[in-house]
Amino acid sequence: MKIEITFQIYLLQKRFVEIFAMVKLMKNLIYNPDIFFKNIAKKPANLKSTLFMIMINSFMVSINSILVFWFIPHIQNNKYFLLTMAIMFMAMFLIFLVYFLILWLVIAGISHIALIKIFNGVGNFKKTIEVISYVSISILVGLVFNIIIQILGNWTNTSYKIMGAISTLSFVVISIWGVLLFAKGIQYTYNLSFKKSLIIPIFTFLLIVILNTSQSILSFYGV
Amino acid sequence: MKKQPLFFILTFLILILTNSINAIEFTSFDYKNEYLEPGKTYDIWVVINPDEEINNTILSIVPYGISKEYIQIIKGVDYEGHLFQNEKGIGHFIIKIKDNAPSYDYEVVVYCNYTKNGKQYSENRIFKIPVRGEAIIEIQNPPILKEGTNKIYLRITNKGTGIAENIKITFENGKNVYALSNSYVINYLKPGETKLIRLILYANGEIGELPYTITYQNPYNLLELTDKTETDTSTTSTYKNQKTIEEKGTLTFKIVPNDLISINLKNITYPVGKINNLTISIKNNYKDANFIITIGKYYLGNNQKTIFIKKGETKEISFKIKINEMGIKEIPIKIYFDENEINKNLTINVIGKAELVLTGVNVEGFGEKIITGDLSNIGTAPAKSVLISIKKTKNIIPKRPYENYFVGTLNPDDYGSFELHCQINGTVNEIPILITYRDENNNLITIYKTIKINRDVISSKNGNKGEMNYLVIGIGVLFCIGVVYLIYRGFVRKNND
Numbered sequence: 001m002k003i004e005i006t007f008q009i010y011l012l013q014k015r016f017v018e019i020f021a022m023v024k025l026m027k028n029l030i031y032n033p034d035i036f037f038k039n040i041a042k043k044p045a046n047l048k049s050t051l052f053m054i055m056i057n058s059f060m061v062s063i064n065s066i067l068v069f070w071f072i073p074h075i076q077n078n079k080y081f082l083l084t085m086a087i088m089f090m091a092m093f094l095i096f097l098v099y100f101l102i103l104w105l106v107i108a109g110i111s112h113i114a115l116i117k118i119f120n121g122v123g124n125f126k127k128t129i130e131v132i133s134y135v136s137i138s139i140l141v142g143l144v145f146n147i148i149i150q151i152l153g154n155w156t157n158t159s160y161k162i163m164g165a166i167s168t169l170s171f172v173v174i175s176i177w178g179v180l181l182f183a184k185g186i187q188y189t190y191n192l193s194f195k196k197s198l199i200i201p202i203f204t205f206l207l208i209v210i211l212n213t214s215q216s217i218l219s220f221y222g223v
Numbered sequence: 224m225k226k227q228p229l230f231f232i233l234t235f236l237i238l239i240l241t242n243s244i245n246a247i248e249f250t251s252f253d254y255k256n257e258y259l260e261p262g263k264t265y266d267i268w269v270v271i272n273p274d275e276e277i278n279n280t281i282l283s284i285v286p287y288g289i290s291k292e293y294i295q296i297i298k299g300v301d302y303e304g305h306l307f308q309n310e311k312g313i314g315h316f317i318i319k320i321k322d323n324a325p326s327y328d329y330e331v332v333v334y335c336n337y338t339k340n341g342k343q344y345s346e347n348r349i350f351k352i353p354v355r356g357e358a359i360i361e362i363q364n365p366p367i368l369k370e371g372t373n374k375i376y377l378r379i380t381n382k383g384t385g386i387a388e389n390i391k392i393t394f395e396n397g398k399n400v401y402a403l404s405n406s407y408v409i410n411y412l413k414p415g416e417t418k419l420i421r422l423i424l425y426a427n428g429e430i431g432e433l434p435y436t437i438t439y440q441n442p443y444n445l446l447e448l449t450d451k452t453e454t455d456t457s458t459t460s461t462y463k464n465q466k467t468i469e470e471k472g473t474l475t476f477k478i479v480p481n482d483l484i485s486i487n488l489k490n491i492t493y494p495v496g497k498i499n500n501l502t503i504s505i506k507n508n509y510k511d512a513n514f515i516i517t518i519g520k521y522y523l524g525n526n527q528k529t530i531f532i533k534k535g536e537t538k539e540i541s542f543k544i545k546i547n548e549m550g551i552k553e554i555p556i557k558i559y560f561d562e563n564e565i566n567k568n569l570t571i572n573v574i575g576k577a578e579l580v581l582t583g584v585n586v587e588g589f590g591e592k593i594i595t596g597d598l599s600n601i602g603t604a605p606a607k608s609v610l611i612s613i614k615k616t617k618n619i620i621p622k623r624p625y626e627n628y629f630v631g632t633l634n635p636d637d638y639g640s641f642e643l644h645c646q647i648n649g650t651v652n653e654i655p656i657l658i659t660y661r662d663e664n665n666n667l668i669t670i671y672k673t674i675k676i677n678r679d680v681i682s683s684k685n686g687n688k689g690e691m692n693y694l695v696i697g698i699g700v701l702f703c704i705g706v707v708y709l710i711y712r713g714f715v716r717k718n719n720d
């Protein structure tokens with residue numbers, strides 16, 4: 001018994017250590033992306049964290065989307081409001097999960113082929129996917145901010161114009177950050193110079209902007 | 224010789240009868256008048272003349288038959304005592320003819336009880352008392368005259384007990400009141416009977432007096448004894464004949480202005496089946512008075528109200544009415560004030576009315592609004608050619624083809640759905656809606672309504688909660704600065720190093 005409990009505690013401790021390590025990694029990613037991606041490039045590809053990031057991303061985008069419906073007036077008077085919202089959330093979560101999976105694979109694939117063929121880079125496809133998942137941290141931060149702003153704005157009766165402006169501003173800043181992070185990741189994964197590696201992320205970013213012709217808040221973060 | 228025994232018997236009988244009965248003789252029965260009148264008290268004298276000496280003579284008077292009801296005996300017994308032969312005995316009685324005695328020859332029996340030679344005897348005789356009632360004519364006139372020409376009825380009543388004949392009433396020119404025709408004749412008036420005279424009078428001023436002379440006749444000579452002289456041989460009586468009676472009097476009127484009050488209705492058309500206020504305005508031209516106003520139909524709750532109105536003032540009074548039928552209706556109204564009563568009919572027009580309301584309205588969409596709902600007729604008349612449209616304003620632009628919607632005819636209790644589209648720019652709290660329809664008389668009626676939209680969806684509201692907005696903006700700006708700092712720290716600074 002005693003041994004078992006000790007083992008359990010050991011496992012729990014291991015989990016905590018892992019989480020701490022993750023947090024430390026994230027801290028590095030945010031404060032010092034240069035060192036972070038250098039370390040990542042040395043390590044073998046880890047798709048576990050990629051899957052985890054996809055799930056978190058889908059979750060956040062779903063919350064962000066559901067909030068738009070949540071705050072539509074008169075809908076809350078519906079008898080089955082909470083049930084509808086729950087079902088919608090689940091559906092959105094699954095849809096975004098698949099959506100992100102495909103999107104990231106496409107982005108990673110295009111980037112990988114382009115980098116190898118055009119820039120003669122040497123890199124790993126799996127590694128590229130992992131890099132994209134880390135880059136999505138920046139979008140995650142933007143989403144969290146957007147959710148907070150939506151709740152706060154609705155609570156204080158802030159007009160949609162102001163909220164839209166703030167969202168757009170944050171999107172621009174976050175996009176720049178994301179592009180830079182992506183470039184940093186490519187730089188170390190494919191052994192390219194930073195300026196060269198910037199071309200692909202900017203191109204990807206422009207592609208996404210063009211694809212999302214609709215200008216709603218949802219579409220910015222639905223990437 | 225066969226007849227001798229019969230003759231003998233007859234002679235004997237006559238002898239017996241005359242001897243026993245005719246001991247006294249009633250010589251006179253006197254009441255000093257030709258006729259007696261009801262309600263008066265009379266002295267009656269009965270004179271007897273005995274043929275023989277009699278004792279203990281008592282005279283008494285007793286009404287007979289129907290007379291018992293109408294003749295009251297006040298003094299009915301008179302004691303005479305001893306009377307010699309041919310000594311006149313006078314009995315004095317007092318009777319009263321009751322007030323309600325009709326004209327008739329009443330009968331009384333006078334008894335005379337006496338003793339003669341130790342034996343008691345009673346003799347009687349019936350006398351007639353002719354009662355003739357006197358007519359008493361009373362004239363009643365309405366107390367109030369209006370200024371100008373008045374048609375009034377005079378009530379001529381015979382309050383007496385006798386019939387009055389050839390009644391003639393003559394009017395003279397009076398003070399403030401003038402009769403347009405001078406004399407009137409009524410043939411007869413039975414006791415208790417009333418006849419009306421239609422009289423046209425012209426009145427002017429405040430108080431009017433109209434002197435009149437009335438003459439009428441009793442159908443018989445009503446002779447009253449005024450003087451009587453008696454000698455040993457004869458009696459002379461002087462009578463006053465009251466057959467024809469002439470009386471003078473004055474009719475008094477109060478003269479009031481012609482239009483005492485004027486009544487007006489504030490509104491003459493009323494919607495059917497609804498509770499309405501019937502407001503009546505009353506102008507008082509008469510004098511300060513309390514007015515009691517009563518309406519006789521269609522009222523709800525109280526139908527009588529009292530209001531004090533000063534002279535020259537106009538006041539309004541309201542009753543709650545409800546009429547469930549359409550058409551021209553009359554409401555009877557009664558107004559009492561200062562002993563006057565005015566009856567009038569108020570004419571009102573009860574009409575049906577279409578009443579359109581918006582029900583189940585739903586507004587959808589963000590930029591382009593889609594308004595759906597029903598237009599319901601909750602009124603009592605049909606609405607024809609109902610058209611609903613959005614009124615164009617600076618911020619609201621109706622969108623084709625749903626800028627208007629034709630609903631058609633809406634009967635009472637009917638409804639029709641509609642759909643409208645519009646584009647909204649800027650701050651809009653409500654969308655103005657225009658509904659036009661034709662009523663039963665083909666009049667075009669336009670109604671303006673508004674549909675409120677929830678502010679959260681569209682409006683951009685500033686000012687009211689400005690500080691909170693600044694908080695949100697502040698957080699947003701701080702976040703962006705934070706991210707820019709992170710970019711600077713992660714990329715720019717590193718490169719510089």
